[in-house]
Amino acid sequence: MNSIQNRINAFVKLGTFLSQFSQNKIEKEAGIDHNDLFFEGFKHQMKIAQEKNSWFTKDNILFAIQSWSAALTKNNLEAWTSKNKFPIKTPKTIAIVMAGNIPLVGFHDFLSVLISGHSVLIKQSSNDKHLLPFLAKYIEYVEESLKGNITFTEQKLENFDAVIATGSDNTARYFEYYFKNKPNIIRKSRNSVAVITGKETEEDLQKLSDDVFTYFGLGCRSVSKLYVPKDYDFNNFFNGMFVKKDIINNAKYANNYDYNKAVYLMSLFDLLENGFLMIKEDPSYASPIATIFYEYYENEIDLKIKLHQDKEKIQCIVAKDFIENEVPFGATQHPKLEDYADGVNTLEFLSKLS
Numbered sequence: 117m118n119s120i121q122n123r124i125n126a127f128v129k130l131g132t133f134l135s136q137f138s139q140n141k142i143e144k145e146a147g148i149d150h151n152d153l154f155f156e157g158f159k160h161q162m163k164i165a166q167e168k169n170s171w172f173t174k175d176n177i178l179f180a181i182q183s184w185s186a187a188l189t190k191n192n193l194e195a196w197t198s199k200n201k202f203p204i205k206t207p208k209t210i211a212i213v214m215a216g217n218i219p220l221v222g223f224h225d226f227l228s229v230l231i232s233g234h235s236v237l238i239k240q241s242s243n244d245k246h247l248l249p250f251l252a253k254y255i256e257y258v259e260e261s262l263k264g265n266i267t268f269t270e271q272k273l274e275n276f277d278a279v280i281a282t283g284s285d286n287t288a289r290y291f292e293y294y295f296k297n298k299p300n301i302i303r304k305s306r307n308s309v310a311v312i313t314g315k316e317t318e319e320d321l322q323k324l325s326d327d328v329f330t331y332f333g334l335g336c337r338s339v340s341k342l343y344v345p346k347d348y349d350f351n352n353f354f355n356g357m358f359v360k361k362d363i364i365n366n367a368k369y370a371n372n373y374d375y376n377k378a379v380y381l382m383s384l385f386d387l388l389e390n391g392f393l394m395i396k397e398d399p400s401y402a403s404p405i406a407t408i409f410y411e412y413y414e415n416e417i418d419l420k421i422k423l424h425q426d427k428e429k430i431q432c433i434v435a436k437d438f439i440e441n442e443v444p445f446g447a448t449q450h451p452k453l454e455d456y457a458d459g460v461n462t463l464e465f466l467s468k469l470s
Contacts, residue, residue: 122259123230123259125259127255130251130258131184131186133150134182134188139175142178149258165246165247169243171243176219193231196452200232200467209235209236210234210236210278210279213280214239214282215244215282216241217336221244222244224456228462230265236265236267237273238266279301280462281301282457283304285304304458305402305429306457306458307402308327309342309343309423309430313416314345315436316356316445321355322356324353325357327443332363338448341401342408344411350395354393361390361391363392373392373405376394376404376407380394393406395407398411401429423439
């Protein structure tokens with residue numbers, strides 16, 4: 117019987133399997149289902165993922181895996197799913213078009229579709245196509261009723277009932293046209309911002325460095341923009357960032373840093389930099405790699421109004437006692453299961469499709 121409890125149990129087992137792969141160590145443990153079949157294979161897929169995409173460092177892949185292992189507990193999954201009813205009489209096929217900016221970025225959608233009792237048809241990004249198919253095989257082994265419910269394709273998407281698609285603002289326009297006749301969730305580009313008031317401790321700003329540099333700043337939950345009060349002393353900010361100075365040892369990051377710095381200097385832009393991060397005054401939200409944009413604000417009320425008006429462009433607001441629904445410093449890359457991308461409740465959308 118393919119019950120929600122069986123599906124929860126399957127993902128709990130996957131979480132236990134993933135717990136063997138952490139940033140501290142990768143170690144095979146006894147008593148984990150199908151470990152002999154899958155442990156070495158997953159290590160190999162991690163290696164291939166690193167070779168195919170140099171933004172996917174071993175550290176970043178393990179950070180993503182560790183985060184999912186921590187999320188996939190019985191308590192977390194039961195609390196999350198209990199908020200929605202799944203009276204699914206006829207399961208649907210849900211197409212997912214996945215982004216590829218950070219490792220396993222489409223996993224939340226994959227989990228949501230399967231746990232709600234539907235089948236999934238996945239079109240992956242070429243930048244991130246090695247980890248998830250392997251984990252899908254593990255899930256099918258653990259819960260046989262899910263066999264045949266997971267399909268990966270590189271062809272044109274066909275024979276599906278609803279779609280969840282994530283892409284840039286440009287691809288979103290294409291998705292909106294292409295999928296207009298199907299129930300859909302279409303996600304566009306978003307960025308995260310941090311509001312600095314000047315009252316932050318050194319520890320706050322060191323935590324902010326996690327929000328800025330995890331995944332090289334490529335995630336939609338990565339802080340790419342600062343709002344700072346007039347006359348803010350950026351030395352405090354740079355002191356907090358200094359704990360991540362070794363990021364410049366990554367060749368691809370260093371190339372981006374050098375290139376963007378050259379472009380800014382040739383354009384005679386004013387910028388401040390510390391050898392591995394540049395900051396530039398700019399009204400945009402999406403900053404290039406190795407760069408953070410900033411804007412000054414005069415008063416807090418005007419800034420709150422602006423952030424509210426621009427909420428469609430913003431994924432997270434990092435702050436300390438500034439605004440409702442803010443994310444604490446250092447917490448953007450540790451979302452809970454109910455922290456939905458673009459604020460759209462995926463489970464609610466899926467529960468209404470039966």
